[in-house]
Amino acid sequence: MTKKYTNEQLLQSVCDMYNKLDVSCIKGKLAEDLVYESQWVLTPMVGKEQVYDYLKGKLQTLKNHNIVPDAKIVFPSRLIHGAIIIDEGKENAVGITLEIAEGLIKRMDFVFPGWVL
Numbered sequence: 001m002t003k004k005y006t007n008e009q010l011l012q013s014v015c016d017m018y019n020k021l022d023v024s025c026i027k028g029k030l031a032e033d034l035v036y037e038s039q040w041v042l043t044p045m046v047g048k049e050q051v052y053d054y055l056k057g058k059l060q061t062l063k064n065h066n067i068v069p070d071a072k073i074v075f076p077s078r079l080i081h082g083a084i085i086i087d088e089g090k091e092n093a094v095g096i097t098l099e100i101a102e103g104l105i106k107r108m109d110f111v112f113p114g115w116v117l
Helices: 007-020 048-064
Strands: 030-038 041-046 070-074 083-087 093-101 104-111
Touching: 007 048, 007 070, 007 083, 007 093, 007 104, 030 048, 041 048
Parallel strands: 030 104
Antiparallel strands: 030 041, 070 083, 083 093, 093 104
């Protein structure tokens, strides 16, 4: 049986993934049919394995460029389940919203931070 997580646990897991540059922080917390969309990636990705592998490569790229992100959970009034803001330095930032279903991450949307705040 798959473990179910709270919204706060899942948000914190994504923050930990970025702050530690370790994709294993979200292992076991993704729905099989996970959808990943980004304003910087032209086509949606579907499936936890594809998204996991993509994020693993993305984090490795950050490591290779000595970028140390600072991810934090935020609770803007229009997003009752919270969101994540990641500061990647040099005035680069990204917002992440999650759709959570049955205690797993069902959807990840990477957006301009102004959309989240």
